[in-house]
Amino acid sequence: MTHRDPILMGPGPCNPYPEVMEAFARPVLGHLDPDFIGLMDEVGDRLRTVFRTTNRLTFAVSGTGSAGMEAAFVNFVGPGDVVVIGVNGVFGGRMCDVAERCGAEVVRVDAPWGTPIDPQSLLDAHPSPAVIAVVHAETSTGVRNDLEVLGTGKGDALLLADCVTSLGGIDLQIDAWGVDIAYSGTQKCLGVPPGLAPLTVSDRALDRIRQRPQSWYLDLNMIAGYVTGEGARAYHHTAPISMLYAIHAGLGVVLDEGPEAVRDRHQACGDALQAGLEARGFELFAQEGSRLPQLTSVWVPADRLPDGMTEAQVRTRLLFDYGIEIGGGLGELAGKGWRIGLMGHTARRRNVTLLLAALDDILV
């Protein structure tokens, strides 16, 4: 099979940074080799910087973003625990499914897809929840939900945030905002292929950790011994060595450029794309004021499609004639709109220019 190298402007994965691809070439070390342990410690330090936290338990879970979600719930939620979950997209719904499998009593707070969740409605949903959970950046809609108000008002609850698409791309301050448990993915704004889930846990949350969660693989009691180095470096499972090289390099790129400059780059690209789409008469799906720069959702009305073509066929043409991948819509946007990502190494002005020009070619 020959290699195609599409520009990945879907909802993730993004194109990885060149430095990340280079890192895959590093010779494999043993998972207890001192140099590998040192690299893993640096991954923790780098993650603390981008998460803006001092949480000692900050590391990359050995699975993709959804494994991070599962680790965040199974270690802190047990049978009968009340968990308030905001749902305005696919990933809020997934949180409910995961929490229910832990035996939680889920109090679900819905908001229309495309709009943010009113944080006060989450705070008012139950008098004493164990956990309040929300998706910071909904990949299915392109909407940003507020975390800061939740941190201020959470009371005794733990605040759990899905930061899969937000980490690295928009402002996120784990400690200042009072987020207790947060997870992310590598294939969004960190510019790394999928395969790991950055996770950070506050000491306040660790005080309430379940002693024997239903998952052995994601049991933070055991994993902490290996990744934090407190006590012995007890082997738990074999770390995915090459993927850790990759995230180490991706975080290195982010820190070299500067986390704020990286966020500004995501913002500028998103602004340019959204302005370009609106200038062409397209209507954005996400509510103004809550739009993510790194993930743009847009309506594609039938009268803009070439004769006899569906939106899916336009995406296929973009993929094979132009080498550009964009994503289909979900929910009410399915078949009627697109999700366009500008994340990690994909968040470059040249990609915005190219996509808009390609759409000018194809669309009516």
Place this chain on the structure above:
Amino acid sequence: MTHRDPILMGPGPCNPYPEVMEAFARPVLGHLDPDFIGLMDEVGDRLRTVFRTTNRLTFAVSGTGSAGMEAAFVNFVGPGDVVVIGVNGVFGGRMCDVAERCGAEVVRVDAPWGTPIDPQSLLDAHPSPAVIAVVHAETSTGVRNDLEVLGTGKGDALLLADCVTSLGGIDLQIDAWGVDIAYSGTQKCLGVPPGLAPLTVSDRALDRIRQRPQSWYLDLNMIAGYVTGEGARAYHHTAPISMLYAIHAGLGVVLDEGPEAVRDRHQACGDALQAGLEARGFELFAQEGSRLPQLTSVWVPADRLPDGMTEAQVRTRLLFDYGIEIGGGLGELAGKGWRIGLMGHTARRRNVTLLLAALDDILV
């Protein structure tokens, strides 16, 4: 940090094949890109060949070998189910822990570490177990346990086998031996870095799959839709793209050389190492007749260590002066012996020759 490139002769990871390292350089594709779906299908086909099975649900779980173990249990074991588990090393013990977290009634059958488990003792342990589980190749001891007798005598039970260290290295016949559920890892005899867990499930097991297992991430009901392509290619979680390139390439090496030739190479290397150690007066830990060629456990008596050195210091000297990683012992072998792996690309005659020569240099 400069790059060290040790020869990985521990219990895993092994050195990856050069073709695998090359595969990491492939441009990242989207997880729904037709070329990526095609590659994933080929991974399934290649795994079916090395597992010697026609099971349609055969794929690589998005986690390391222990995630494979968890997927194997959580999808088929629920509260009150009787699970007979053979324990003659660390990984049999881990199976008990995982099964207990599923709520299973575990019937544990122990055998001394270093000896195989009598399969009849597993068959006699309970009149009607839901599952009989055993580790095919115990990485902690270097012992092979019999699967074939269990498949013949399992009755109505499902036979679940840990094949992390056996797949690719020794004879394994999923269908002919009646194994219902088997998982492996990439970093052993497949010659790929750690990060994925090959899994295969018989139709007989699928008939008993739990409808909503405690793990969302490892829920085979949902994953099957994505990996088998039956029905729609419904997105479940974002596949770890680059790791799938890696296992695709590693399996390609195995199939090009021929699975039987690869097994012969592992056997020849293991035989040469074990003969070399015995010729030097060392006593092997695993019982004769049940020794794995790919993982050799050996006693290192104090009178063979240089003055004032521990076995751990000898391993450190091997690692930094000779660039060779070997593993420490576990259980009663801890501090008193070693585990030496010859797996994947590491299973080369030159590595046997080098290690024996290095030991001749260092040891008394």
